Amino acid sequence: MSRLLLIATALLFLGVFLLLPLLAVFVQALANGFGAYYVAVSEPMAWAAVKLTLLVAAIAVPLNLVFGVAAAWAIGKFEFRGKSALITLIDLPFAVSPVIAGMIFILIFGAHGWFGGFLRAEHVRVVFAVPGIVLATVFVTFPFIARELIPLMQAQGNADEEIARSLGATGWQCFWRVTLPNIRWGLLYGVLLCNARSMGEFGAVSVVSGHVRGLTNTMPLHVEILYNEYNYTAAFAVASLLALLALLTLAGKNVLEWRQPELRPAARRPRDGTRREPA
Amino acid sequence: MSIALRGVTKQYGDFAAIDDIDMDVSTGALTALLGPSGSGKTTLLRIIAGLEIPDAGQVLFDGNDATLWPIGDRKVGFVFQHYALFRHMTVFENIAFGLKVKRRRLRPARAEIRKKVQSLLELIQLGGEQDRYPAQLSGGQRQRVALARALAVDPRVLLLDEPFGALDSQVRHELRRWLRRLHDELHFTSIIVTHDQQEAIEVADSIVVLNRGRIEQAGIPSEMYDLPNSAFVHRFLGQVNELPVRIRDGRAYVGPIDISAACDVPEGGGKNVALIRPHEIEIGEPASGWLATIVAVRVIGPIVRIDLCAEGQPLHEPLEAEISRERFEAEHFSMGQKVGLRFRRWQVYPAAA
Numbered sequence: 135m136s137r138l139l140l141i142a143t144a145l146l147f148l149g150v151f152l153l154l155p156l157l158a159v160f161v162q163a164l165a166n167g168f169g170a171y172y173v174a175v176s177e178p179m180a181w182a183a184v185k186l187t188l189l190v191a192a193i194a195v196p197l198n199l200v201f202g203v204a205a206a207w208a209i210g211k212f213e214f215r216g217k218s219a220l221i222t223l224i225d226l227p228f229a230v231s232p233v234i235a236g237m238i239f240i241l242i243f244g245a246h247g248w249f250g251g252f253l254r255a256e257h258v259r260v261v262f263a264v265p266g267i268v269l270a271t272v273f274v275t276f277p278f279i280a281r282e283l284i285p286l287m288q289a290q291g292n293a294d295e296e297i298a299r300s301l302g303a304t305g306w307q308c309f310w311r312v313t314l315p316n317i318r319w320g321l322l323y324g325v326l327l328c329n330a331r332s333m334g335e336f337g338a339v340s341v342v343s344g345h346v347r348g349l350t351n352t353m354p355l356h357v358e359i360l361y362n363e364y365n366y367t368a369a370f371a372v373a374s375l376l377a378l379l380a381l382l383t384l385a386g387k388n389v390l391e392w393r394q395p396e397l398r399p400a401a402r403r404p405r406d407g408t409r410r411e412p413a
Numbered sequence: 414m415s416i417a418l419r420g421v422t423k424q425y426g427d428f429a430a431i432d433d434i435d436m437d438v439s440t441g442a443l444t445a446l447l448g449p450s451g452s453g454k455t456t457l458l459r460i461i462a463g464l465e466i467p468d469a470g471q472v473l474f475d476g477n478d479a480t481l482w483p484i485g486d487r488k489v490g491f492v493f494q495h496y497a498l499f500r501h502m503t504v505f506e507n508i509a510f511g512l513k514v515k516r517r518r519l520r521p522a523r524a525e526i527r528k529k530v531q532s533l534l535e536l537i538q539l540g541g542e543q544d545r546y547p548a549q550l551s552g553g554q555r556q557r558v559a560l561a562r563a564l565a566v567d568p569r570v571l572l573l574d575e576p577f578g579a580l581d582s583q584v585r586h587e588l589r590r591w592l593r594r595l596h597d598e599l600h601f602t603s604i605i606v607t608h609d610q611q612e613a614i615e616v617a618d619s620i621v622v623l624n625r626g627r628i629e630q631a632g633i634p635s636e637m638y639d640l641p642n643s644a645f646v647h648r649f650l651g652q653v654n655e656l657p658v659r660i661r662d663g664r665a666y667v668g669p670i671d672i673s674a675a676c677d678v679p680e681g682g683g684k685n686v687a688l689i690r691p692h693e694i695e696i697g698e699p700a701s702g703w704l705a706t707i708v709a710v711r712v713i714g715p716i717v718r719i720d721l722c723a724e725g726q727p728l729h730e731p732l733e734a735e736i737s738r739e740r741f742e743a744e745h746f747s748m749g750q751k752v753g754l755r756f757r758r759w760q761v762y763p764a765a766a
Contacts, residue, residue: 293493293495293497294497294499296464296484296491296497297491297493297497297562298499298510298514299484299485300462300463300464300484300485300487300489300490300491300563301485301510301511301514301562301563301565301566302485302511302514302515302566303485303510303511303514304485304514307514311499311510311514312499315499315501316499316500316501318501
């Protein structure tokens, strides 16, 4: 009886807080029929926003992938001075509001910022242009992969690598054949979170983008603009694309897990519950 | 291959994990490094493997200075307590790993690798299990796979770090005997780290007892059991009863028993203890020795353990004696019975040690 009650509560909660909003997005997007939906998403400005969002994610995620693995490797497998300081530093983007993150880049690269004069002389645009958006996104999504891997690599220790080395494997072979397979599920999960956040980031990007339609508008920014213009159908249509991208990444993860059934238990690890971000 | 350590020292901050150790391991011998946790035995093994670099001293392989050789060049097989099998690889892939990562020029052909792995699978009695994953094996099977993986690259020395520590006692016993047989067949040089004196005595040709980063004593197991050279080794290699020694008129006594005959009467005013193993206590008629009362009897298969409260000794510190089941049944010892104790053998050490 109590079990049923628990399950019912969980399902109700899921329904109200997760499924219902998701459904609402699609219902609202299709409120005026498929024709209107198609017009809204194929409009050039919307399409430009989709392309920019994908471009930013395509740069930010690989960068943070390399950084995250390197940082987690250093922290998980070696002892060195300043390790706890490094861990704190990695968490910084979680602690700082994204708006402030955006302001930092304005301060550094803006017209009146530290490097403003230099950049203008070199005709390089950072703020209110694509490089600024990429920088802000990299900053905000900085901790996702590293945070996912650090506890995993710390728990796994060095034994596997030591064995591999004693069997004659080089450092490279060790990494590709032993370390990477050991962390691949955590890594995949980190990449998915990082990807989702870099496509969905609003605050920091909003500050540095300048909202130039067709040039520096990412999908979340475009949704906001449409919404502010009372163009609800179009706003929700673009929002539904964003939601669709998120659903696709989750589906991709499940397919990958399903194709490697014998490895699934290894992926199920307790994760730290400290991940939280300010609004 | 023979291994020699000369003046090897390793510090961690202010803590000397290994303090100026000299040690020799002869070719084909199975040597046990025995000691309590924190004694430095694992650090020593890791230095030999090349997983740690000593701060001072030399590691010699067959007389060549191997102190700074990278781990991959040492040709050591390493086996951990927790197996460290590659969990994403099958049993076959695990064992073949060392062969597959060889440089192209040195790498055996596929068929050759297959043959070698098959023969190792037979050796570890896991033929037919090559497609399983580590998670699908029992602890004992995993450790055998770890051993086969280490043997696949034909190591010159096999290093085992508490290899049976995570297994239950039944499996541990079987695996120990199997390792000993394997060692006798293949004749590789092996060093096994353990904190279990039973294991060291059962499996090793020679034992090195470590304490606080130094060697307390090294030698053949049975000799060390009978003739430990310090109270530490005496206590560590088996159960002991510790009794205060009293000196009167130039003779040494434990209770009313004169033990001067088989030991040097300690000089000076310091306190001394006599260490006596449970099976070295003889139980007889009350008049035959130190008067004692039987306070507990436990029959443990072929032996019987008897707790005795000797006259003049504190009640909460009963002596422990061990006699054979046959003897126990012939004598009909029972709780509360008065008996007389004598000692077959003992050793006296300064009490501070």
